[in-house]
Amino acid sequence: MSSRPCPRPSASSEVSAVPPPPLRGRIEVGGWQRNRREDEDNRSCWVNPPSRPSPARGEGEFRNLKRDMRHYTRMAAGSLRDIGEQGLLRRIQARLGRRRGAVLLGPGDDAAALRVPRGKVLVVSQDDLVEGAHFERRWADPARLARRLMAINLSDLAAMGDVRPLGCTVSSGLPPGLPGRWFDAFLRGLERAAAAFGLPVAGGNLARSEKLFFSLAVFGAADRSRLVLRSGAKPGDLLAGVGPLGEAAAGLDLLMARRPVPAWGRALVRSFWEPVPQFPAGRILSDFATSMMDDSDGLARSARTLAEASGLRLEVNLDEAPVSPALRRWCASRGKSLREHQLRGGEDYGLVFTVPPGRWAALKRRLPGAYLLGRAVAGRPRTVPGHSSFEHFGSK
Template sequence: MAGAAAGDPPFAFMGRVSRKAVGTVGSLGEWGFLARLLPKLSKGLSGRVALGPGDDAALVRVGRETWALTTDMLVEGVHFRKEWTTGENLGHKTLAVNLSDLAAMGDVAPAVGVLSAGMPPKTPVRFIEGFYRGFARLAREHGFELVGGDTVRSDRLVFSLAAFGRVRGLVFKRSGARVGDALMVTGTLGDAAAGLILLEKGGRRRDSFLVQRLLRPEPRLAWARRLAGTGGVTAGMDSSDGFWRSVKVLGESSRVGAEVWADRLPVSPSLRTWAKGRAEDFALVGGEDYELVFTARPEAVRRIESFGFAREVGRILPSRRGFTALHDGRKREVPSGFEHFNG
């Protein structure tokens, strides 16, 4: 995560945090920790930083070009379990989640990256070779090159990738939504969260659609470029932390509220069959789908929906209206989601 230009409210979405001494990051939670730390890191940034901490990627001016920079980490026991996945799937996902950050910024072409890996000494070599095969296959698809990194002994598997991409066109910031904009989303929601539950319950069908959505997410780079080409997108991010969380982050970053039409959220046939009456809950708060959540000017909605991969699912409102989820026009409760550091 990175990004907020001068004048933008980069950390409003994280809420107000006490400046008193606190004992642990767990007592703050992920968003409270970031709200406490990032403003300090953002002070005194030079003019070459077009967008600092607060978005899916930072933007840095290099000569006449602008580059997007992002990093993501996958930790065994937090983001994956070795018994659930394969080396190839893990390599794919390590790159995919970083490319998703670049896609969330708009028209960005992936370029190069550096990968650091922490490994226990008893890690099977075949698993790591599989990791790099999966990584390399997705890299070739998107013209991405791995140019360096580091390795270290660790008590569990840890992979941290820093990815760089060149900005070609329109950039989506989190702070650009305006009252009256349409709230939109790509793909389908809730699949990966359902896949996680299947694995936790002992399912071993790694080829099932829901499980594959968790283990092998697809970065929406091509879709992001088409959206940028419309000129109608006003703000955006990915849905890695869940759709509802993304809506609140976009709204609070832009100082607006939002109304979500929960019964309009895109749900796959697989999720609808498996989750039965709870598919809407999964779509609202399930994370790890890596879809694009964005706002668009009303006049751009018809063209965007004609692409076939995105739909309108709500409306941006004045900030005083807050955030509301509706089903058939009536307010509905939103389940709680996951947050790092909170157990």
């Protein structure tokens, strides 16, 4: 148990003379469940702890709780070790504990309950952001990291076709020395992203970890007949895409460069931090696409995945791929081939799909932003030689 002394409160703060009541059983906030453990550091320096909301409280009480939490956050600055597990759970409850949309039971019970519309199937996906693999703390903005975490998971739902998001759960692995302000900024970003995307957070989990990581599971509902798989392409189909191509990988390079981002590169950095889930396109493509997936690890890998799933060959041609002036400038500054970068860069989270050639004109009328990338032909599953886009367990 840590013997680190509590931070001394300011003269204006009121220190509770009575420690919070003992916990019974588990600490439960939706899926956030931890075994009972007394945190003496936290109990001995508890500063104005807000009470836990009850289901009977109204919106006024909820606003009061959030006001109390803002005060508590200011008073309890320090690392997560100083704040303690109960303090973290209270912050999460204040930011994300509101029930809305399809969430029938959210934070506050052993498990969440979501309302699935009658006749629909449940569509589930999960993705992670891990320190050292997907981001570095030295350049990561915690609020933007939270938004990115939610967006990349929603992108998987959009890639399945006409899917309506219902809710999500978020799990975190947190080093004890992580500054409390960093975690607060992440929660604010998650709260804003949930509001922007209309995706309530139904619960999650906390764990101690040597490295920082976040995992989000997202749930959606769809008609089974409206789902688009990776495996339906036919010889003769056109390969096409929608969304940026190569922008985010260039933005990531600028972030990792250890020098200020130039003004012309800010749009590229924004592409990395703020991918856009392609839900409008996904709904339209439910009527046209024979196969589809989101482009997270580079076009070369996405095309190869579709080819292998459909048992055919995909020939790629980037003549019609969109290019921004910023991307051209970045390629010139790095001495890179523009088309090679677009082929092998990743992180864009657009959609890559196949469509019958006879339906291309009708699709373009409904989805003007779609562009051609090649075509499917019969043959051994293959895309382009020398594939070297991102792989989690590759040698590079």
